[in-house]
Amino acid sequence: MPLLVTGSIGIDTVTTPFGMSENCIGGSAVYFSMAASFFAPVRLVGVVGPDCPFNLSEVFSGRDVDLRGLERRSTSKTFRWKGSYHDTMEEAITEAVQLNVLAEAPPMVPEEFKDSGHIFLANTEPRLQLQLLEQISNPSFVAADTMNFYIEGRLDNLKKLLQRIDCLVLNETEARMLSGERNIRISAGAILGMGPKILVIKRGRTGSLLCNSDGRMFLLSAYPANVIKDPTGAGDSFAGGFLGYIAQEQKTDFETLKTAVAYGTVVASFTISDFSLSGLQSITRDDIEQRLGELRQLTAF
Amino acid sequence: MPLLVTGSIGIDTVTTPFGMSENCIGGSAVYFSMAASFFAPVRLVGVVGPDCPFNLSEVFSGRDVDLRGLERRSTSKTFRWKGSYHDTMEEAITEAVQLNVLAEAPPMVPEEFKDSGHIFLANTEPRLQLQLLEQISNPSFVAADTMNFYIEGRLDNLKKLLQRIDCLVLNETEARMLSGERNIRISAGAILGMGPKILVIKRGRTGSLLCNSDGRMFLLSAYPANVIKDPTGAGDSFAGGFLGYIAQEQKTDFETLKTAVAYGTVVASFTISDFSLSGLQSITRDDIEQRLGELRQLTAF
Numbered sequence A, B: 001m002p003l004l005v006t007g008s009i010g011i012d013t014v015t016t017p018f019g020m021s022e023n024c025i026g027g028s029a030v031y032f033s034m035a036a037s038f039f040a041p042v043r044l045v046g047v048v049g050p051d052c053p054f055n056l057s058e059v060f061s062g063r064d065v066d067l068r069g070l071e072r073r074s075t076s077k078t079f080r081w082k083g084s085y086h087d088t089m090e091e092a093i094t095e096a097v098q099l100n101v102l103a104e105a106p107p108m109v110p111e112e113f114k115d116s117g118h119i120f121l122a123n124t125e126p127r128l129q130l131q132l133l134e135q136i137s138n139p140s141f142v143a144a145d146t147m148n149f150y151i152e153g154r155l156d157n158l159k160k161l162l163q164r165i166d167c168l169v170l171n172e173t174e175a176r177m178l179s180g181e182r183n184i185r186i187s188a189g190a191i192l193g194m195g196p197k198i199l200v201i202k203r204g205r206t207g208s209l210l211c212n213s214d215g216r217m218f219l220l221s222a223y224p225a226n227v228i229k230d231p232t233g234a235g236d237s238f239a240g241g242f243l244g245y246i247a248q249e250q251k252t253d254f255e256t257l258k259t260a261v262a263y264g265t266v267v268a269s270f271t272i273s274d275f276s277l278s279g280l281q282s283i284t285r286d287d288i289e290q291r292l293g294e295l296r297q298l299t300a301f
Helices: A028-036 A126-134 A148-153 A155-162 A172-179 A184-192 A234-249 A254-271 A285-299 B028-036 B126-134 B148-153 B155-162 B172-179 B184-192 B234-249 B254-271 B285-299
Strands: A003-006 A010-016 A019-026 A042-048 A065-072 A079-085 A092-098 A118-121 A141-145 A167-171 A198-202 A208-212 A217-220 B003-006 B010-016 B019-026 B042-048 B065-072 B079-085 B092-098 B118-121 B141-145 B167-171 B198-202 B208-212 B217-220
Touching: A003 A028, A003 A234, A019 A028, A028 A042, A028 A234, A028 A254, A118 A126, A118 A234, A126 A155, A141 A234, A148 A155, A148 A172, A167 A172, A167 A234, A172 A184, A172 A198, A184 A198, A184 A208, A198 A234, A198 A254, A208 A254, A217 A254, A217 B285, A234 A254, A254 A285, A285 B217, B003 B028, B003 B234, B019 B028, B028 B042, B028 B234, B028 B254, B118 B126, B118 B234, B126 B155, B141 B234, B148 B155, B148 B172, B167 B172, B167 B234, B172 B184, B172 B198, B184 B198, B184 B208, B198 B234, B198 B254, B208 B254, B217 B254, B234 B254, B254 B285
Parallel strands: A003 A042, A003 A118, A010 A079, A042 A065, A118 A141, A141 A167, A167 A198, B003 B042, B003 B118, B010 B079, B042 B065, B118 B141, B141 B167, B167 B198
Antiparallel strands: A010 A019, A079 A092, A198 A208, A208 A217, B010 B019, B079 B092, B198 B208, B208 B217
């Protein structure tokens, strides 16, 4: 069953200790779609301006990514982000951001996409996430991401969103901010109390934590990649692998969710191995399966 | 078979967001011995001054910790450390340190301890670690810890030590410093190239990495403790659980080492649940077994 994603399509300029990638393709919906397409058909909903230098049909060539939800808004400009990573590359430093079209009305979900079952609302203003969700007739599983800016500035809307989704995916700093709790276990419990039945906390090089409202919990280490060149898109790729596997399996029991977290982890480890989408463009599902087996072996005791 | 530890016995004053513990017992040999005593008989070698306010026989009452290697040096003063932890308590801020007796000649290993098979050389000047090791007749398994100060200032001696030990235990920042490599996997390979057959990298809340010179690797997440009041002693308690289990099993195959890392992880999670030794004094081996089972379940997929 197709998996629908709403999120950004961006023009990124990224500097890391391994080099610079100028005006390359980025954005949450792009990383998510590429990652999820290893597992399930993807429907992308996003908007760019006429300045967008990328041909998305070419970018997703050979992948089952339906671009009928891609809007080219002639009066707008494409989202741009310029950032850098230093030392251990754990934190992105934003040097410049131009929201451009992301600050306007969200794109419409096309009629043909409204029967989508699995939905990922990549991070944007929570009110917009709700508006996008309301366009879907009868979703079976809805996950969303958020970020510090909306936790601090749009908490009321975010709390409404949390009542409407099945699963929240966010990073550890955001989880602390949202819950007001330093301890990850207590923080997770507090967030589950806000509505979602399932919570995934992305912890960077620490790995990830999955938990649900029945008190189940799962901890997974990050894959120890030999090569980490550019962490951009790791979180969205993780979400793409995670949701992609859930859409493939059409199940959300805890064992399936655990495996989905492992696939998300592995896909993200390929993303960070190179700049922009290169790490994901050069692999096959077999590479993912092989690394999943390795991760299983590395963590079993 | 008894497990011998050489290391510090200290008077600590620690402040965390959860309170302050003034002039409490601390030191690497103390935390290690308490942690290891759940698994195997321990022989402690360390030195204090006449100002030491602790009766170590009482501290280790009911534990199989042999104190015949404890020297009271009448002309010296006991090691003192004052530190604090803030925010997420990931890093200790040293506010004052008085090496005192630790800056003098090391204690002698008593004749009755010289047949010890398993040895842990807690961190001190690597030349002293070598001198202590040379007093043991025929050790079967030697592990050592080190720290930034000796990596920066005593690298020649440290490299000699690394040629003489079976296993190095150190934290991630120290591993980066020693190897000159940012990537943990490459860093681990570089350190194994310096001599030890086995390496354990302690990664704080991220967990730990075990690897050996045959290319085997194991990643374990930290136990997600509900209560973390004072991280002091976590690393030495980890080493105590790790070496204690190895001494109990009298084996060093990779499966045994993996389980040993898990025991180290669990014991450390009890240490940090309260100030000083309180977290370790209030538990039994059954509590450790129960939490090990929980950790196994939390990480299996």
